[in-house]
Amino acid sequence: MTKKLFETVRLASGVELKNRVVVSPMTTQSAYFDGSMTEELIRYYAHRAGEVGAVIVESAFVENYGRGFYGAVGIDKDDKIEGLARLAKAIQDKGSKAFIQIYHAGRMAFPEMNEGKNPVSASAVAALRPNAPVPTEMTHREILDMIDAFAEGVRRAIRAGFDGVELHGANTYLIQQFFSPHSNRREDAWGGSREKRVKFPVEVVKAAKRVIEEEGAENFVLGYRFSPEELEEPGIRFEDTMYLLNTLAEYDLDYVHFSMGIYTRNSIVNVNDPEMLITKFLAERSEKLAQIPVMGVGGILQKADAEGALEAGYDLLAVAKGFLTEPDWVSVIREGKEVRPFADIHDREELVIPTPLWQFMDDTFFLVKDIEAEKKKQARLAELMSQDLAFTPGQYHVTAHGHNSELPMVVTFDETRITAIEIDSGGESAGLSDLVFERMPKQIIEFQTLNVDAVSGASSTSQGVIDGVAEAALQASGQDAVDVLKARQKPVIERSTQVIEEEVDVVVVGGGAAGIAAALRADELGLSVALVEKLSFIGGAISVSGGNQVVMGSRLQHESGVLDDTPQLMIEDFLENGNHKNVMELLELLANNVGQATDWVHDYVGVEYDMAGGLHVLAEYRKNRELAYAHGGHGFAASVRAKMAASSVNLLLQTKAEKLLTDGQGRVTGLVAVEENGTTHRISSKAVILTTGGYGNNKAMLSDELKDVLFYGTRSSMGEGVQMAQAPDVNAATLMMDLGKIYPNGVEVSPGTAKSTIGGNIAVLRENGLLVNTNGQRVVNERASNHDILDVLMEQDAKVLYLLLDQYHFSIFRKEIAEGGISEKEVEEWLASNGSKTPYLFHADTLEELADLAGMDTHALVNTVERFNSFVANGKDEDFNRQIEFLQVPVGEGPYYMIEQKPRFATTMGGLVVNDRLEVMNQDGQAIAGLYAAGEVVGGVMGTDSPSGANNAWALTSGKLAAEQLAN
CATH class of the missing domain: 3.20.20.70 (Aldolase class I)
Structure with a gap:
C-alpha cells in the first residue's frame, strides 16, 4: 500500500x-x-x-x-x-x-x-x-x-x-x-x-x-x-x-x-x-x-x-x-x-x-544571505582602498583554526600597521606547518597585507594564520580594515642568485614514504645523505591519510595471529587485483621483503602500528595482512619527522629538483635543485634515488588516451623524477605510461580538471536516467560496469556522453553530487549558463527544446525516451538488456536535464623501469650507474590497480632496499 x-x-x-x-x-x-x-x-x-x-x-x-x-x-x-x-x-x-x-x-x-x-x-x-x-x-x-x-x-x-x-x-x-x-x-x-x-x-x-x-x-x-x-x-x-x-x-x-x-x-x-x-x-x-x-x-x-x-x-x-x-x-x-x-x-x-x-x-x-549588502560592500571596498588604515594600538589575543588544532595568537598593532604576530603552534603536526609560522607572519608584517600565498602542502594552517590576523584586525579597527588587508596586492619576493656546491654519498629526491625510508636507511648505514623535497614538509600524502600498510611476513603480522601467510599467496592476490599486468620481479621483491621492512620501520624508525585495532579483514586478501599506523598518517608522519630530526640527513624543504648531473658517459653523479627563494644547490653524489611519485597532473607526460581524460588527483603529481631520468644524457626507460585508473563520470569544472558525479549517477540510475550520445541515442546499458561504460565512452568522437534526467531525478542527482563535493553554488552557475560553457548542463521544459539546445536530432532524442519507457512498460530492455530491477520507472515529466559525462582519472600506473636491485634501466636495457628509484615513480609493480595498503608497503620496502644497494 x-x-x-x-x-x-x-x-x-x-x-x-x-x-x-x-x-x-x-x-x-x-x-x-x-x-x-x-x-x-x-x-x-x-x-x-x-x-x-x-x-x-x-x-x-x-x-x-x-x-x-x-x-x-x-x-x-x-x-x-x-x-x-x-x-x-x-x-x-x-x-x-x-x-x-x-x-x-x-x-x-x-x-x-x-x-x-x-x-x-x-x-x-x-x-x-x-x-x-x-x-x-x-x-x-x-x-x-x-x-x-x-x-x-x-x-x-x-x-x-x-x-x-x-x-x-x-x-x-x-x-x-x-x-x-x-x-x-x-x-x-x-x-x-x-x-x-x-x-x-x-x-x-x-x-x-x-x-x-x-x-x-x-x-x-x-x-x-x-x-x-x-x-x-x-x-x-x-x-x-x-x-x-x-x-x-x-x-x-x-x-x-x-x-x-x-x-x-x-x-x-x-x-x-x-x-x-x-x-x-x-x-x-x-x-x-x-x-x-x-x-x-x-x-x-x-x-x-x-x-x-x-x-x-x-x-x-x-x-x-x-x-x-x-x-x-x-x-x-x-x-x-x-x-x-x-x-x-x-x-x-x-x-x-x-x-x-x-x-x-x-x-x-x-x-543566511544578504545580496544587497554584498553589492554595497564591494562599492565600499573600492573607496576604502584609497584611504589609510587606522588601528587602536595594542596587543590582541585571538584563536584561529589550524590543520589539527587551535592556534592561539597575539597580534600587535600601532596606529597604522601590524607590528608583530606571535603564534602558539604547539598543537600542530611537527614539520607539517613549521614553514607557515616562520614565513607567513614575516610577509604579512612586511607588506601589510593578508593577500599572501599559502605554504605548499599546509593550506589549512596557512588559512588559520590569515584568519587569526583578520580577527585581530577586526577588533583593532573593524571590518573595513579586514577587507582592505585582504584586497591589497600580494608581496613581491626578491629571488636569490646564490649557488651552493655540496657533496654527499647519496641524494634522495622526494620526501614521501619511499624517500624517507631511503634517506633514513642510508643514514643508518653510515652514508651521508641529502633529502630534497619540493613541499614544506616530509611525509607526503601519508601525512594526512588514514595510514594503512601491508605487513606480510613481519613480526607484527605474526603477533596478530597470522602465521600461515606466504609471499606466494600475496603475489597471487596482487596479480589478481592487477589483472596479471604486474612486473613479476618487482612484485616478488615486495612480497619477499615487506616483512623485514615493516619490522625495520617499527624498530628503527619508531613508527607505531595499531596492534589494538588488529589486522584488517579485506576482500582482496585471502590472509589478513594490513595494519594501520597508530594515530593514522599523522602518527606515521610524527614518528618519521622525529627520527629525521635526530638523524644526520641534510633536509632541504621547499626545494625543487631540476636536473640530474652526469659524467657524460651515462653515470649519474648528482643533482641540481633550486629552493623556493631561488638559491641553487649543486649536489655531487655517488648515487641518486628518485622517489618523486606519479605524473597525472602533467599533460605532457600522458598518453593520447589519458590526455583526453580529465584529471582529479593531487596537483603535485607532476612526474619530475621520470622527466629528469628521461633526459638524453640519462636515457631512462619507462613502461605502462599509458595506463591510468579511469572512471566514466566526470564533469569538467575547469580546463582539464574534473569533479566526480558518481554519487549522483548511482542514485538516479537505480530507477531511470539514460546515457545518450551527441546524437541523442542510447549507446550502452546504463547499469553496466564502469569498465564497460568507459569502453563505450572512449569510442565516442567527442569523448562525451550525456546523462538525461527528468525533473524528479535531477533533484535527487544534485543532492547526491553535493555530498561528493560539488556545491549548490556550482550547480546554480551551471544551470544559469545552460550549456553555453563547460560543464555542459543543458535544461529545458520539453525534450524537443532540450535537443535543440544541445544541437541534437530532436526526433532521435524523443524516440530514445519513448523507446526506453516502452521497455519499462514491457519489462525488457531490447536494446542493451538493462537489468529488470533498474527498469522500473519511466522517464517522467520535465523540465529535462542533460549533464556531461566525461572520463576522469587520478592515478597513473606507469613509471621508470628498474631491475631487482632498483637500478633504473636505460632504453638499451642496461642499468644506469648511480641512479635508483623507489615508490610510485617505479612502473609496473601493481599492474593496473593497487590493493589496500599496498602503495605504502611498496614505498617503504623499495626505499629501504634502494638504500641498501649503495652499501653493498
Missing part, C-alpha cells in the same frame, strides 16, 4: 501522529549555561509546531558533565522539569506531539564545557578529532549509575508532560560509544564481543521502558536514533547496526531513526556499493523490527523529497533545514509551494530563531 505524507500514523504505544512529518532534533545552543530552558527556545519550538505530527526537541544531557556543546538543554535535575513542562505545553497547545531527545556526550565532551570534568566513555580511547581528550574509562558502578541517569531523564520527560523520548544512540555519543569497537575496548560484561557491546544500549532501553511503566505513562513514545556506520577502524559497520536494531526491536520501540546527512545515502565505508542503506535495512530487518516504523532524515526540503523518502521505504520523515527557513513547512508543502533553501539576513525575528542558532546557520551551513 502506498504511504501518503499527510495520513495519520499510529505508533505501538498508542500515540497517533496527524501526519508522517516531525521536526528533526537540531542543536540550537540557546539554553542557559546550566541547561535551563529559555523563553526564546520555547518560542522557537512553538513557532514550528501545529501542522507537523511531532516536534523532537534537541538533545538534552542526562548528567551534568555530559554536554557535547555550549548552550545545551539539560534534563539532568528535577529543577529543569518546570521549564521543560512549559516547552512541552507550548508545542502541544499548537496541536503537535512533543518528544525530547536525551543523550550523554561521553568522549565527545570537552572539559571546558563541563566544569573542567574529564569526559567519560566505555574505554580510555580518544575520539578522532583535533585536541580530543582521552576519556576516563567508566567503572562497572559508574555504568550502572549512567543507565540510571538515562532512566531519570525519561522520568523527568514524563513528569514534564512530553509525549515521548528519543534515546540518542547516534552521532558518536555515549550510547554509540559503548556499541562501537573503536571506542569500546573493554573485556568485561560491557565489551569485547559484539554481543557484549550491545549490552549498554539494551540496558538503557530496558531502564526507559521500566520507568514508563512505573510512572503509569500510557501512550508514551520511546524512539531510538542510530548512526548506521562509522568511518573509524575498527568501527561500526552496517551488519553491526542491523544486529543492534534487531536486538532492540525485542523491546517494543515506537520507532527507530536513521542519523544521516541525506536519506538516500549508501555506505560511507564501502563507497563502491551503490545500494541505499534504507534498502539494506528493509531487506535485513527481523520480523519484529519490520513492525517498528523507521524514520529518515537528511535532504528532505521539497515535497518531492518527502515523497521520494516515503517511496524509498521510510515511514516517518524528520525535516531539518526546511523548518529553519520555513517554520510552517507542512502547510507550504501541502499547498504545493516551493520551500526556499535559505533565510534572508533580515528575517531572524520573523522566523523566530534564537541568535546562537542563527549564527550557526550562517557560519556553518551558509543558510
Whole structure:
C-alpha cells in the first residue's frame, strides 16, 4: 500500500501522529549555561509546531558533565522539569506531539564545557578529532549509575508532560560509544564481543521502558536514533547496526531513526556499493523490527523529497533545514509551494530563531544571505582602498583554526600597521606547518597585507594564520580594515642568485614514504645523505591519510595471529587485483621483503602500528595482512619527522629538483635543485634515488588516451623524477605510461580538471536516467560496469556522453553530487549558463527544446525516451538488456536535464623501469650507474590497480632496499 505524507500514523504505544512529518532534533545552543530552558527556545519550538505530527526537541544531557556543546538543554535535575513542562505545553497547545531527545556526550565532551570534568566513555580511547581528550574509562558502578541517569531523564520527560523520548544512540555519543569497537575496548560484561557491546544500549532501553511503566505513562513514545556506520577502524559497520536494531526491536520501540546527512545515502565505508542503506535495512530487518516504523532524515526540503523518502521505504520523515527557513513547512508543502533553501539576513525575528542558532546557520551551513549588502560592500571596498588604515594600538589575543588544532595568537598593532604576530603552534603536526609560522607572519608584517600565498602542502594552517590576523584586525579597527588587508596586492619576493656546491654519498629526491625510508636507511648505514623535497614538509600524502600498510611476513603480522601467510599467496592476490599486468620481479621483491621492512620501520624508525585495532579483514586478501599506523598518517608522519630530526640527513624543504648531473658517459653523479627563494644547490653524489611519485597532473607526460581524460588527483603529481631520468644524457626507460585508473563520470569544472558525479549517477540510475550520445541515442546499458561504460565512452568522437534526467531525478542527482563535493553554488552557475560553457548542463521544459539546445536530432532524442519507457512498460530492455530491477520507472515529466559525462582519472600506473636491485634501466636495457628509484615513480609493480595498503608497503620496502644497494 502506498504511504501518503499527510495520513495519520499510529505508533505501538498508542500515540497517533496527524501526519508522517516531525521536526528533526537540531542543536540550537540557546539554553542557559546550566541547561535551563529559555523563553526564546520555547518560542522557537512553538513557532514550528501545529501542522507537523511531532516536534523532537534537541538533545538534552542526562548528567551534568555530559554536554557535547555550549548552550545545551539539560534534563539532568528535577529543577529543569518546570521549564521543560512549559516547552512541552507550548508545542502541544499548537496541536503537535512533543518528544525530547536525551543523550550523554561521553568522549565527545570537552572539559571546558563541563566544569573542567574529564569526559567519560566505555574505554580510555580518544575520539578522532583535533585536541580530543582521552576519556576516563567508566567503572562497572559508574555504568550502572549512567543507565540510571538515562532512566531519570525519561522520568523527568514524563513528569514534564512530553509525549515521548528519543534515546540518542547516534552521532558518536555515549550510547554509540559503548556499541562501537573503536571506542569500546573493554573485556568485561560491557565489551569485547559484539554481543557484549550491545549490552549498554539494551540496558538503557530496558531502564526507559521500566520507568514508563512505573510512572503509569500510557501512550508514551520511546524512539531510538542510530548512526548506521562509522568511518573509524575498527568501527561500526552496517551488519553491526542491523544486529543492534534487531536486538532492540525485542523491546517494543515506537520507532527507530536513521542519523544521516541525506536519506538516500549508501555506505560511507564501502563507497563502491551503490545500494541505499534504507534498502539494506528493509531487506535485513527481523520480523519484529519490520513492525517498528523507521524514520529518515537528511535532504528532505521539497515535497518531492518527502515523497521520494516515503517511496524509498521510510515511514516517518524528520525535516531539518526546511523548518529553519520555513517554520510552517507542512502547510507550504501541502499547498504545493516551493520551500526556499535559505533565510534572508533580515528575517531572524520573523522566523523566530534564537541568535546562537542563527549564527550557526550562517557560519556553518551558509543558510543566511544578504545580496544587497554584498553589492554595497564591494562599492565600499573600492573607496576604502584609497584611504589609510587606522588601528587602536595594542596587543590582541585571538584563536584561529589550524590543520589539527587551535592556534592561539597575539597580534600587535600601532596606529597604522601590524607590528608583530606571535603564534602558539604547539598543537600542530611537527614539520607539517613549521614553514607557515616562520614565513607567513614575516610577509604579512612586511607588506601589510593578508593577500599572501599559502605554504605548499599546509593550506589549512596557512588559512588559520590569515584568519587569526583578520580577527585581530577586526577588533583593532573593524571590518573595513579586514577587507582592505585582504584586497591589497600580494608581496613581491626578491629571488636569490646564490649557488651552493655540496657533496654527499647519496641524494634522495622526494620526501614521501619511499624517500624517507631511503634517506633514513642510508643514514643508518653510515652514508651521508641529502633529502630534497619540493613541499614544506616530509611525509607526503601519508601525512594526512588514514595510514594503512601491508605487513606480510613481519613480526607484527605474526603477533596478530597470522602465521600461515606466504609471499606466494600475496603475489597471487596482487596479480589478481592487477589483472596479471604486474612486473613479476618487482612484485616478488615486495612480497619477499615487506616483512623485514615493516619490522625495520617499527624498530628503527619508531613508527607505531595499531596492534589494538588488529589486522584488517579485506576482500582482496585471502590472509589478513594490513595494519594501520597508530594515530593514522599523522602518527606515521610524527614518528618519521622525529627520527629525521635526530638523524644526520641534510633536509632541504621547499626545494625543487631540476636536473640530474652526469659524467657524460651515462653515470649519474648528482643533482641540481633550486629552493623556493631561488638559491641553487649543486649536489655531487655517488648515487641518486628518485622517489618523486606519479605524473597525472602533467599533460605532457600522458598518453593520447589519458590526455583526453580529465584529471582529479593531487596537483603535485607532476612526474619530475621520470622527466629528469628521461633526459638524453640519462636515457631512462619507462613502461605502462599509458595506463591510468579511469572512471566514466566526470564533469569538467575547469580546463582539464574534473569533479566526480558518481554519487549522483548511482542514485538516479537505480530507477531511470539514460546515457545518450551527441546524437541523442542510447549507446550502452546504463547499469553496466564502469569498465564497460568507459569502453563505450572512449569510442565516442567527442569523448562525451550525456546523462538525461527528468525533473524528479535531477533533484535527487544534485543532492547526491553535493555530498561528493560539488556545491549548490556550482550547480546554480551551471544551470544559469545552460550549456553555453563547460560543464555542459543543458535544461529545458520539453525534450524537443532540450535537443535543440544541445544541437541534437530532436526526433532521435524523443524516440530514445519513448523507446526506453516502452521497455519499462514491457519489462525488457531490447536494446542493451538493462537489468529488470533498474527498469522500473519511466522517464517522467520535465523540465529535462542533460549533464556531461566525461572520463576522469587520478592515478597513473606507469613509471621508470628498474631491475631487482632498483637500478633504473636505460632504453638499451642496461642499468644506469648511480641512479635508483623507489615508490610510485617505479612502473609496473601493481599492474593496473593497487590493493589496500599496498602503495605504502611498496614505498617503504623499495626505499629501504634502494638504500641498501649503495652499501653493498
